[in-house]
Amino acid sequence: MTGNIKKHPYLHPYDQCTLDELAKKYNTDKDSDRGGYVYHYETHFSPLKNKSIRILELGVREGASLRMWRDYFRNAVEVHGIDIDQRAEELNNEDGLQVTIGNLDDENFLYEFIEKTPKFDIVIDDASHKINDQLISFRNLHKLVSKGGLYIIEDIEDIDSTRLLFKELHSSCEIYDMREQKNRFDNVMVVYEF
Ligand SMILES: C[S@@+](CC[C@H](N)C(=O)[O-])C[C@H]1O[C@@H](n2cnc3c(N)ncnc32)[C@H](O)[C@@H]1O
Numbered sequence: 001m002t003g004n005i006k007k008h009p010y011l012h013p014y015d016q017c018t019l020d021e022l023a024k025k026y027n028t029d030k031d032s033d034r035g036g037y038v039y040h041y042e043t044h045f046s047p048l049k050n051k052s053i054r055i056l057e058l059g060v061r062e063g064a065s066l067r068m069w070r071d072y073f074r075n076a077v078e079v080h081g082i083d084i085d086q087r088a089e090e091l092n093n094e095d096g097l098q099v100t101i102g103n104l105d106d107e108n109f110l111y112e113f114i115e116k117t118p119k120f121d122i123v124i125d126d127a128s129h130k131i132n133d134q135l136i137s138f139r140n141l142h143k144l145v146s147k148g149g150l151y152i153i154e155d156i157e158d159i160d161s162t163r164l165l166f167k168e169l170h171s172s173c174e175i176y177d178m179r180e181q182k183n184r185f186d187n188v189m190v191v192y193e194f
Pocket of ligand 1: 027028029030057058059060061062063064065066082083084085102103104105126127128133
């Protein structure tokens with residue numbers, strides 16, 4: 001028998017992983033058993049999965065979610081985190097991760113970060129979960145979101161009385177309220193598209 005041998009394109013094991021599988025692998029509470037945010041992330045992020053994106057997460061703790069983003073967006077050119085905790089600096093030694101130490105409440109720090117950093121396709125706020133901090137971070141860091149990019153805030157407390165505040169930040173505001181499904185008082189996430 002003659003003919004061309006059809007070559008299968010190389011598939012990396014993570015190409016077939018869902019975000020939830022990666023969330024569980026690295027043990028971030030965004031997974032389906034806890035926060036459940038992975039479902040909404042998968043909806044918004046799957047069109048970007050193979051793109052050479054830049055992603056920034058506010059609040060990295062031990063790096064679980066940063067590792068999840070790195071493995072999900074395998075063609076990402078930058079997976080960057082900001083945290084106030086000096087221990088997060090160690091993540092800079094890990095392949096594909098970049099961390100800046102700083103206080104997100106400090107507008108001087110935010111100003112300097114914005115001045116020296118190119119735009120991101122995705123910004124996620126999973127830092128202090130305090131409403132005032134979330135608003136300060138958004139008002140400053142939304143300037144870093146590229147056209148068509150996403151800014152996401154996790155774990156919003158008291159959404160019933162703050163809904164308007166978050167809606168007023170930008171007209172694209174989409175609120176995902178999962179408090180009843182997950183029985184967590186702050187299981188609410190907001191997505192803005194620029
Ligand atoms: C919920 S944890 C992040 C979890 C991580 N995103 C994950 O899913 O694996 C919140 C992090 O935000 C950081 N944080 C809290 N307040 C902050 C602030 N004002 N500036 C910078 N980081 C802050 C904490 O040090 C902590 O590491």
